[in-house]
Each structure stands twice: as structure tokens, then as C-alpha cells.
Amino acid sequence: MRTDLNLLRVLLAIYETGNVTAAARDLGISQPAASAALARLRHSLGDPLFIRSGAGMEATPRAQGIIDRTREVIEIIDRDILSSPIFDPATTEHEFVFCLSEIGEVVFLPGLFERLRQVAPKARIRTISLAPEALTEGLHDGKVDAVLGYFPDLTAPNIYQQRLFSHDLACMLRRGHPLAGTRLLLEDFGRLEHLQVRDGSRRQEMFEAYLTRAGINRNIVLQTSHYMSVPSIIEQSDLIVVLPRTVANLYSNIVNVQIIEPPVEIPRYDLKQFWHARFHQAPRSIWLRQLIADLFAH
Structure with a gap:
């Protein structure tokens, strides 16, 4: 049997409120939609699940028997799957890997290192130099967090870039x-x-x-x-x-x-930061790109 996750949310809301109308209000749906969801659950599970008792609804033994696991499943999905991941620079022990040219190390590394040590004191920092054909692969695989500098060969459509400043x-x-x-x-x-x-x-x-x-x-x-x-x-x-x-x-x-x-x-030529589309929405990448832009985009 396959059950819509939203039906389980209705089951839990009715159990906690004791009322279909109140459950619908808490879930942000209409009362007829909540009633229809309860009817589908009753059909799927072969049990009435709730019976009227005074002004509210009382759970049947079948509903009582599954409510704890239902609550657990919904909490896991909301917390571990549907919630947005959070990146905390103050506690991260991530090793930030930057691809820099030799000149890039002179231009970027002192300020970047100082700022990262201030806001991410437990993080480690490593710089590498890659041949043009390896740059895109390194970004795609997540082995490189960012490429900084003048890299005219980084032209793949899935590579994002942001101009920081110009050199002469x-x-x-x-x-x-x-x-x-x-x-x-x-x-x-x-x-x-x-x-x-x-x-x-x-x-x-x-x-x-x-x-x-x-x-x-x-x-x-x-x-x-x-x-x-x-x-x-x-x-x-x-x-x-x-x-x-x-x-x-x-x-x-x-x-x-x-x-x-x-x-x-x-x-003059532009110095830029580059990152891969795979990590465009990743919280750590978003945080790092903003830090780099705040330091150098002027």
C-alpha cells in the first residue's frame, strides 16, 4: 500500500486537535480537503481511525497504534529531508580548497586567509594549481571550492562566474x-x-x-x-x-x-571567482562566495 505523506499529516493533525476543522486550519487547507484526506486514509487502512465523541473526535486503537510512528516519520522528513541545510562557519572544520595562480596567491590569499581565520577559526585552507582541463572537473567533483583569478579557459556552460575587480x-x-x-x-x-x-x-x-x-x-x-x-x-x-x-x-x-x-x-583584464552549478544553492558555497565578494568585489 502506498500512502500520500500529506494524508499522514492530516492524520496527525486530527489526532492532535481532535477536530477536522481545526486540523484543516493548522495545515492551511480547506475543511472539505481534510475530510477527503481522512476518507482516503480510512479506505486505505480499513479502519475508521476516529469516531465522534462529544464535541471532538477520538482515535481508534488502530490510529493510536500508528500515531507515534507517524509523528516520528514526519519529524524525520521535515528535519532531515525537507528542511534547508544550514552552514555554520563558526563550527565548520571543512578544508576550503582554492585554485589560484601564483599571482592569485599574492593578490587573494593574504586577505582571504585572514578573513577565514576570523569567521571560521576551525576551518583549514589549501591552495592548488590545476591545468585548464582539470579546473572544470575539480569544481564539478567538489574537490575545489572556488577558482579565483584570471582563468579565461573556464567557459563551460555549467560554470558560474562573478567579476571581482580588474588588473592592469x-x-x-x-x-x-x-x-x-x-x-x-x-x-x-x-x-x-x-x-x-x-x-x-x-x-x-x-x-x-x-x-x-x-x-x-x-x-x-x-x-x-x-x-x-x-x-x-x-x-x-x-x-x-x-x-x-x-x-x-x-x-x-x-x-x-x-x-x-x-x-x-x-x-585591463578581469579577476573573477568561479564555481560549479552543482553547488550554486549549497549553503557553504553561498556563504563562501559572499565572503569573497565582500572582500574583493570593488
């Missing part, structure tokens, strides 16, 4: 470089020897794509996948590097390098 690029030379000044000429930019940083989490840097479209060539003599060695290399050579201005500002304050403006107006 600058050139960096050693202090005392023969071409040190405020802005490079295009011919000097093409003649200089370049250090190129290629982030493995992207197939092509935005700047590389821009130069290709503009037909601008440069003489790349050294390529690296990390920014850590960049300041010491630039400081000790006549190489030039193009990098995000935020990072260039950081390096110019700690080593003997200086910032110089590029010879052309390079378009």
Missing part, C-alpha cells in the same frame, strides 16, 4: 637601466630582451593574445612558469618583464627594480 599590466626594469624612464617606446620594447612568465593554469596569457592581434613581436630570451625568481633576475640584468601592476608594485618596494609604463595601452 606594467613593465619592470632594474633601476639604472639604460632605458629607465616613465614609458617605453614601441621600438625599444621590441628591441629589448624579455623575461616571459607563462602560468600553467592558462593556455594563453591575455597579454600574449593582445600582442598577437596587434602584430607586436618581442625578443623572449628567458621563459619561466613562476614569478618567484623574477625580481632577482630583473635586478641583475637588462631584461624587461611584463607583469600585473600589483605584483610590480610589491617588487619595486623590496628590490632594486622600477616600474615603467608599456609602449601601448594594454586592456
Whole structure:
């Protein structure tokens, strides 16, 4: 026998109120609808379930025998199945996993770590770097909570994104470089020897794509996948590097390098947070996305 869960709610409401009209009012349905539900239950269970007694209705032994289990079943369904899950950052011990580029760690991680430690002190934090083809899979599987930064390859239709802010690029030379000044000429930019940083989490840097479209060539003599060695290399050579201005500002304050403006107006690029549609309504994901937006969306 298959019974509509709503019929059991009617059974419980009549038992607790002793009255079909009162039960209907508590359930937010009409009195005829409650009476029809009781009739269906009586037919299904082969028992009158309630009989009139004075001004109310008295449960039969059959109803008495199933009411406790009925109440238990409804409470379990309402609490564990139908209720909205709750995420409590103050008590969570979840390990938040973020996919960040090396620059992303410089830009996002200090503030993100500080804020998470304040509001989710028991949580753990881990950052990883993934190849473009693994980013979508990591988000889909829940192995990555969020991807932060410039990730132009994340274009799958089930990937959500939110713009946080925009970066611009600058050139960096050693202090005392023969071409040190405020802005490079295009011919000097093409003649200089370049250090190129290629982030493995992207197939092509935005700047590389821009130069290709503009037909601008440069003489790349050294390529690296990390920014850590960049300041010491630039400081000790006549190489030039193009990098995000935020990072260039950081390096110019700690080593003997200086910032110089590029010879052309390079378009700014957006830094975003990305998440998978599977977790769009998940309370933990909603909470985390709002925290990230509050920190960086300006």
C-alpha cells in the first residue's frame, strides 16, 4: 500500500486537535480537503481511525497504534529531508580548497586567509594549481571550492562566474637601466630582451593574445612558469618583464627594480571567482562566495 505523506499529516493533525476543522486550519487547507484526506486514509487502512465523541473526535486503537510512528516519520522528513541545510562557519572544520595562480596567491590569499581565520577559526585552507582541463572537473567533483583569478579557459556552460575587480599590466626594469624612464617606446620594447612568465593554469596569457592581434613581436630570451625568481633576475640584468601592476608594485618596494609604463595601452583584464552549478544553492558555497565578494568585489 502506498500512502500520500500529506494524508499522514492530516492524520496527525486530527489526532492532535481532535477536530477536522481545526486540523484543516493548522495545515492551511480547506475543511472539505481534510475530510477527503481522512476518507482516503480510512479506505486505505480499513479502519475508521476516529469516531465522534462529544464535541471532538477520538482515535481508534488502530490510529493510536500508528500515531507515534507517524509523528516520528514526519519529524524525520521535515528535519532531515525537507528542511534547508544550514552552514555554520563558526563550527565548520571543512578544508576550503582554492585554485589560484601564483599571482592569485599574492593578490587573494593574504586577505582571504585572514578573513577565514576570523569567521571560521576551525576551518583549514589549501591552495592548488590545476591545468585548464582539470579546473572544470575539480569544481564539478567538489574537490575545489572556488577558482579565483584570471582563468579565461573556464567557459563551460555549467560554470558560474562573478567579476571581482580588474588588473592592469606594467613593465619592470632594474633601476639604472639604460632605458629607465616613465614609458617605453614601441621600438625599444621590441628591441629589448624579455623575461616571459607563462602560468600553467592558462593556455594563453591575455597579454600574449593582445600582442598577437596587434602584430607586436618581442625578443623572449628567458621563459619561466613562476614569478618567484623574477625580481632577482630583473635586478641583475637588462631584461624587461611584463607583469600585473600589483605584483610590480610589491617588487619595486623590496628590490632594486622600477616600474615603467608599456609602449601601448594594454586592456585591463578581469579577476573573477568561479564555481560549479552543482553547488550554486549549497549553503557553504553561498556563504563562501559572499565572503569573497565582500572582500574583493570593488
